[in-house]
Amino acid sequence: MKNPSPKKIHNYNKIRRNRVYFGIVLLMVVVGLFFIFLGRFSYIVASGKLNNINLKERTNLKYQQDRRLTAVRGTIYDANHNVIAEDSNVYNLYAVIDSKYVSNKNKPLYVKDKAHTAAVLSQYIPLSKAKIYGVLNNQDPNAFQVEFGNAGKNLSLEVKKEIEAKHLPGVYFTKSPSRLYPNGNFASHIVGLAQLDNSKKASNGTLVGVMGIESYFNKVLTGKNGVRRFKTDSYGYELPDSPVTTKKPKNGQNITLTLDSRLQSYMESTISDVYQQYAPVKMTATLMNAKTGKILAATQRPTFNPATKAGLDGSWQDALVQEAYEPGSVFKLLSLSAAIDSGHYTPNAYYQSGAVNVSGNVVRDWNYNGWGSIPFSQAFPRSSNVGFVKIEQQMGAKTWLDYLNRFGINKKTGITLPGEASGSLAFKRPLDQAITSFGQGVNVTVMQMMQAFSAVANNGKMVKPQIVSEISDPTTGKTTKTKTQVTGKPISKNTAISVRNAMKDVINQSYGTGQVYAIPGYDIGVKTGTAQIAQNGAYLAGDSNYIFSVVGMAPIDDPQYILYITMQQPQKMTKPAEQILASAFNPIMKRALEYNTDQKAPDVASITMPTLTGQALTEAETKLNQTGLTYGVVGSGDKVVQQLPLAKENVLAGQRTVLLTNGAMTMPDVKGWSKNDVLKLAEITGVKVKFKGDGYVVSQSIPANHILNTDSKLEILLSSQKTE
Template sequence: MRTNWLVGMAAAVLVLFVGRLVWIQGFEASALAAEAYKQITFTREVQASRGDITDVNGVVMATSVKRYNLTVNQRELAKWTHKNEADIEVGGPAEAARLTSDLLDMNEAELAAIYTGDRMFKYVKKGLLPEVWDAISSLRIAGLYSEETSQRVYPAGTVGGNIVGFVGSTGEGKAGIESAFNEQLTGTPGSRTYERSGTGHVIPAGKQTTVAAQPGDNITLTIDRDIQYVAAHALAQQIKKYGASGGSATVVDIPTGSVLALAESGSVDPNKPGATDESNRGAKSVSDVFEPGSTAKVITVAALLETGLATPKSKYTVPDRYTTSNNQTFKDSHDHEKEKWTLTGILSNSSNTGTLMAAEDLPTQVRYDYLRKFGFGEKTGIELAGESRGILHDVDDWDGRTKHAVLFGQGVSVTALQAVDVFATIGNGGKRVSPHLVQSITSADGTVTTKDAGEQTQVISKEVADQLLRMLESTVIDGTGKPGAIPGYRVAAKTGTAQAADASGQMNDIVSSFIGVVPAEKPRLAISVVINNPSERISIYGGPVAGPVFAEVGSYALQRLGVEPSTESPKLYKEEW
């Protein structure tokens, strides 16, 4: 009995053992193999190539170039040897440092210390040029490896830097188009899986698996780099001449709303954003606001013409001081005798008192409505972060003085882009087109998505828009805008001198502006020039301060775009009676 019991127990143990063996071989084999494979493999992410940003003509404004990160397997390098120039067997970290220190532009002793240790992976230096890695690779030093990566570069530097923006240390967009379209530009990373030995290095004949990265989309801007450059250069020269603190110059293609230039003083160089003051790393043309001053008189005149309260030939006897029906007194920028001006003359001579007289019967609500129609108090929708809507208080919040001051551009604030958009609307036959900076997006498979400019909104009638253009020509020919004249082309423009908030929020800064369209008879371009805090010892008025920049930028842009010179003389309205 005892023998039978022992035999039975042995048989049971044998059955269990065989069963377990069958289970391992049959059912757990694949799981164990997978776990073993995990232990001898490693996976690295393959960075997707970030999309390019180009100007409207395909000139590269931002691109990514190939770079390499040098890494070391310290265990493997410790065993490496080779014969030196004297045919002596040498090796290890010290010899590797001797051979590579000059290539890496690093101290030999410090480099040897980085190479020394027991780690299987460590970064030595990042961002190597391809030729540097090729030179190191040719030395065949066991234990030195590379990671392929990329570096973002901006060939145009500060030209358009405020628009293009820049990326951070991780490659993520931090400002401008780089930030606004980060998702499209980034693409989708891939991966590469290798088999490695016990020492940690890649087995050449081992299994490798690659999942290709998907490149990011390319973005084509509406910006013309050359027009942007000329605008920035002309602006910088005038700022220096007048001892001003800064400024902007904007050029818009009227029929399409395409922004051809958005130049600003102190623009960031995306290659080294840290070298630029934080206040200059964005696009101030869409974020900073100022009172438009006299350039906003075109909205008041548009309202008068559209409602039938006046015509370009309406007559007024204009004093240099004027008291409104609610006992608010205003004055012109300079003393003068009573002038017999038409509405055209009032606009041409930029008279505050004349504007108030002409608009005395314009209802307060209508004044507000026309400011809103022309885009005051709302964002343009430009493709940049940080856009301000400006300041347009609700009509119920206007006090007894504000409801008159808004007629000549005080008590409201706009961005430089909002200001030029008013004139683009007038030049487009009274139709408002949303300004935009992106022309198209091209995906990795070549699909091109063109930016839709959106619906055009009729703000004023074409008849009134045409009347305004004729009136504004007088400003350049006979009025305050003479410095903005462009030889060979008819210009319709308005000057302005107004206030802006200083660093403390007080309205102590001065803004001189010149905004207009050209050619007046068939408008193609709307251009605004805004200069901050010109020296009062020289001049603060928009004509002499900002006008010359308008003329230089306009002249270059018209020729670059092949716009034919004006062939007919303007038919001006009378300014006096």
């Protein structure tokens, strides 16, 4: 065998040597990397950090869960501690229609029998069987689930339970927090509204006030959420022995209003009746305690039902504080007060009524030709514009402006309601100064007027209107009461007495404009008003294009109550404006006086309405039968969720109570009901009602037991012949 050549041997040794060198280098790299990793690992173990990240904290975060503990929003009460607004939960209905959605045992978890499901659901939500069936037959092949619009939203717990009891495959619910307004249409703009805040910044499921007290005191009512912190395993389940830390939520504070539910409910019903019958564009009514400034009842039209949201779209503004208007002749209360108090009133002097020239402009009385030469003492009860122009001229603009400031005109009252307007005052020209004496050229709010009126009612002391009685913290037990606040003394006691005597003349004298406001058995004083409406720089013409108003005080010698009602442009002015206003003013003032033990009216058979809300329907019916009250039931459920009249309200024997139950909202048989009874039905359901005729119901456009919703329109035929 031939020996390898030296060259080949050399190459072989070279290759072998290179391999040895490479092995040594590789070993050194591996050993180096090992020590690097060992050092790095030792550092991580010792420091517990990686790239400045605390691994222990990161691990804790991965297996740590925080569960929010939601604070309860504070409750709003009336003056008698009846609930006006409180927290609740509502449920939204949806249905799964994807046939692939089944259980591990292939049990259908989707809607399999659509016709049966539609038939059952139509008994609980205000949608027909056909419409529900159409929703369930969604044509989108990729649709997993379907919803039912507004009809399937905001369902009560009772309705949810009833649907679940039917065991319908594929029918499910989601829960969301809600605000419960058990009284329906009840000082809606004052109480306001709280809704879910769906903004990105908001916590999931947070209620926020968007109107009224709910908005003004939103932070007070909201409280602070708590948290429960615990450990979970890699599957997300809570570890049984892991430490748990809990930060309890701080519930919102409760607010008690000055509103009296008995008076408020009666005012709502009375104003609704007038609003339905005469169709004014706007209407307000405010009843205040003259001594304290507490608002006992207040409402406006148009309004809305916070429970059903009916009417909300066109009724966001609070007319009592956010809208400024020319008040008209009720403003003569202030100009007469200023003239008497400043010593510029000469009641026995005579002037020529009918017309007066002011800087080349003619100002006329509402009675075009006037009443001839009459004493200034008749200017107020006759509501003579000419007389008050002359009174303002005798005072002088400087004095008159001083008293306007004293009465708080053109200034906010500071009432605890959002968006209060300050009004405006045109006072540069002699004509401007003259016409403010009878309420033109000046824009005010209802609450400004109530504050100014209080000086006349309260012997010169002017008190701030008050809507909140107290705020209480359920956590600490601390209660903060709102005290009566005297905002000034613009006139003397003697001046106030003189003005109230003039208010008596408006009713008692044969030439007074307010004789229709007399209430037998009570001493009342009033001032009427008819204000022109400015539009595009000119005043509107026409018999109904006015803001008609009346303010009254009673008992007039020592007023306990001030009632102020305004009515703008009644579209069905079938009676004189004063008769229309009297149909609201007289019963409301009389009802208030009946609660005053010093001014008790003759005995009337009355019953205190029992508390029925939250009770079983059978129990409520038994109570009503025992008290001698008739009733009508709205809904297919077995539990009462709303009632009208409200609990503790005084009602006449035989008066009808309307009960709203859980379950589907169904139409009752209303034949034989009075118009007022049907208005209660409209208020508690949100249904729009159109009346024809007078008297009692003889026919209804929606049959009994038919499903109702807030879009339902009910036509009622009334007849003077009552049928049962």
